[in-house]
Amino acid sequence: MSAQVSKLILMAGLIIVVAVLVLTRRIWGTALTHGLPSIWRIAKMTVAEARRKRVLQAVVVLVILILTSLTFFTYLNPEEQARMIIDSGLTTIAAFGMLLAIFIAAFMIPHEIEARTLYPILAKPVRRAEFLLGKYLGALIILGVVVAIMTVVLVGVLLLQDSMVEDLANSKFDPNLLPVLFAAAMSYCALAVLTALIMLISSVASTTMTVIGAVLLWVVGSMQSMLLDLSTKVTGATKVLTLAFFYAVPPLQNFDFRMEVSNHIGVSMPAAVFALERGLLYAIVALVVAAIFFDSRQV
Amino acid sequence: METVLQIDGLTKIYHSLFTPAGVKAVDNLTLAIRPGETYSMVGPNGSGKTTTLKMVLGLIFPTSGTISIFGKDISDLSVRERIGFLPEDAYLYDVFTGEELLDFYAGLFGYPRKRRKALVDELLTLVGMQANRKVPFRECSKGMRQRLALAQALVNDPEVLILDEPTSGLDPAGRHQMTRLILELKRRGKTILLCSHFLAEVEEVCDRVGILYRGALVGEGTLAELAGEPTETVVATAGLESAAAARIAQMPQVLNVEDGAVRLSKATGDQLWSVLQAVHDGGGRILEVAKPRLSLQEVFVRTIGEVQE
Numbered sequence: 001m002s003a004q005v006s007k008l009i010l011m012a013g014l015i016i017v018v019a020v021l022v023l024t025r026r027i028w029g030t031a032l033t034h035g036l037p038s039i040w041r042i043a044k045m046t047v048a049e050a051r052r053k054r055v056l057q058a059v060v061v062l063v064i065l066i067l068t069s070l071t072f073f074t075y076l077n078p079e080e081q082a083r084m085i086i087d088s089g090l091t092t093i094a095a096f097g098m099l100l101a102i103f104i105a106a107f108m109i110p111h112e113i114e115a116r117t118l119y120p121i122l123a124k125p126v127r128r129a130e131f132l133l134g135k136y137l138g139a140l141i142i143l144g145v146v147v148a149i150m151t152v153v154l155v156g157v158l159l160l161q162d163s164m165v166e167d168l169a170n171s172k173f174d175p176n177l178l179p180v181l182f183a184a185a186m187s188y189c190a191l192a193v194l195t196a197l198i199m200l201i202s203s204v205a206s207t208t209m210t211v212i213g214a215v216l217l218w219v220v221g222s223m224q225s226m227l228l229d230l231s232t233k234v235t236g237a238t239k240v241l242t243l244a245f246f247y248a249v250p251p252l253q254n255f256d257f258r259m260e261v262s263n264h265i266g267v268s269m270p271a272a273v274f275a276l277e278r279g280l281l282y283a284i285v286a287l288v289v290a291a292i293f294f295d296s297r298q299v
Numbered sequence: 300m301e302t303v304l305q306i307d308g309l310t311k312i313y314h315s316l317f318t319p320a321g322v323k324a325v326d327n328l329t330l331a332i333r334p335g336e337t338y339s340m341v342g343p344n345g346s347g348k349t350t351t352l353k354m355v356l357g358l359i360f361p362t363s364g365t366i367s368i369f370g371k372d373i374s375d376l377s378v379r380e381r382i383g384f385l386p387e388d389a390y391l392y393d394v395f396t397g398e399e400l401l402d403f404y405a406g407l408f409g410y411p412r413k414r415r416k417a418l419v420d421e422l423l424t425l426v427g428m429q430a431n432r433k434v435p436f437r438e439c440s441k442g443m444r445q446r447l448a449l450a451q452a453l454v455n456d457p458e459v460l461i462l463d464e465p466t467s468g469l470d471p472a473g474r475h476q477m478t479r480l481i482l483e484l485k486r487r488g489k490t491i492l493l494c495s496h497f498l499a500e501v502e503e504v505c506d507r508v509g510i511l512y513r514g515a516l517v518g519e520g521t522l523a524e525l526a527g528e529p530t531e532t533v534v535a536t537a538g539l540e541s542a543a544a545a546r547i548a549q550m551p552q553v554l555n556v557e558d559g560a561v562r563l564s565k566a567t568g569d570q571l572w573s574v575l576q577a578v579h580d581g582g583g584r585i586l587e588v589a590k591p592r593l594s595l596q597e598v599f600v601r602t603i604g605e606v607q608e
Contacts, residue, residue, distance in 0.1 A: 041406045052394040116390035123384035124407045125376040298359040
């Protein structure tokens with residue numbers, strides 16, 4: 001039932017996306033032909049600005065320390081050790097990635113408006129949609145680099161432990177590298193979806209409201225199965241509200257493959273593809289709606 | 300007459316929970332700026348100057364009325380390729396250096412790297428920031444920031460410059476430098492729309508002035524038009540005896556005699572001649588006879604006073 005409803009939602013969503021893209025073709029058409037260099041310039045500026053912020057550097061160092069500290073759990077047997085490092089490592093990547101996504105994306109547009117750094121840019125031949133997309137692309141690049149650094153450190157830790165730990169007859173240290181890389185990549189895709197939704201909130205809200213909205217998105221998005229369970233146990237308006245949350249918020253937990261990878265269970269590719277399709281749909285709708293809202297926002 | 304910027308019946312009303320009826324920030328404003336002209340909007344705080352500029356730039360949207368630049372709406376990208384904007388405070392990214400900032404803003408016009416490099420050099424020289432080109436913006440003084448902000452407004456060699464309080468927060472030397480720069484841009488034929496609180500500088504650079512009060516245009520014209528014909532005559536004297544000064548002060552049309560200066564209002568030639576004769580007879584020397592025009596400051600105070608009455 002749930003899978004069928006989800007497919008219907010997916011289909012309806014795709015139709016809405018196509019309709020919105022057609023209706024807003026003037027904005028997007030220009031953005032794609034005229035605006036790509038502007039989008040890229042704004043993205044590059046966003047990345048360069050973030051690189052010089054000490055907070056980001058401090059977070060990356062902290063995450064590296066946390067990941068390298070995973071090598072201290074030597075009292076476990078090799079198999080348990082590998083499971084623990086992979087699970088903790090991927091959890092660290094997902095959690096810090098989400099925190100960074102919220103930190104970066106929630107402040108991006110509202111801060112530009114509050115600091116008025118937006119004014120000189122919008123006085124130049126740059127459409128608001130281009131500015132928004134440039135900021136989004138910049139956020140994706142920053143998050144991509146950070147996730148890549150964290151993943152490389154985790155892989156390094158796994159390889160180091162693999163070379164140091166002596167396998168036992170009934171317990172082997174398996175770094176399970178390819179699935180680990182896959183799980184990290186899926187975590188990054190979840191961040192991309194979350195960031196797009198945060199951009200949507202920030203296109204109409206202040207910094208504080210965006211941060212609150214972003215945290216809610218993360219929490220609700222990570223508890224989608226609980227919401228679905230809850231919807232079967234309640235009735236009336238509560239059921240409608242629960243289902244509304246279930247369908248409005250992207251199922252971020254669909255991108256979570258930690259359990260499968262750390263327990264060496266095969267990853268379901270259809271599940272991953274479904275998660276990516278739905279995620280892409282949410283991200284596109286969020287960005288299109290954000291561009292429409294931001295285009296009419298008084299700054 | 301040909302106009303570069305045309306504003307017709309512009310009104311902006313802000314609504315909020317506490318003011319459901321709305322607050323009128325700009326009230327049916329109509330004005331036109333001609334090519335090569337330097338036009339200044341002056342007015343007390345809250346008179347709608349910055350709100351008007353923000354609507355001109357498309358940052359906020361009018362409740363009613365129209366704005367056109369070169370006959371087109373500001374949302375047209377070709378218009379924004381021909382304008383430059385200096386915001387009230389230098390709202391630029393503070394982690395970057397002057398040359399990085401200018402390179403970024405020039406890049407938004409799609410200029411290739413070689414052209415951007417030459418442009419950055421040229422602009423840094425124009426605003427006197429060549430020596431400080433690698434200083435991060437957050438470490439720049441207020442004057443340096445303002446000059447960089449002006450440079451970013453000039454990256455596209457705009458035909459129209461919109462300057463919001465360009466000398467705000469600057470020390471006297473900084474204000475003088477900025478005024479020189481604006482005069483240089485005016486000499487180069489730029490059309491300039493300027494908002495400022497410093498009326499002496501406005502007087503120095505502007506061709507026409509619009510006086511805004513509570514969002515409405517309450518006076519507009521050249522300073523000579525706004526000030527009208529001078530009605531006072533001032534006779535500057537030296538060595539005038541005090542008894543003679545007291546006698547002169549009682550003469551027809553004489554307003555007062557202070558610090559050796561005799562001020563007359565609407566005096567005829569004969570009345571002025573009598574005063575000059577009395578100065579001579581009172582042992583004084585005549586240094587200058589002048590009919591001073593009202594300053595912009597005086598015109599401004601008079602106009603606002605009339606509206607308030």
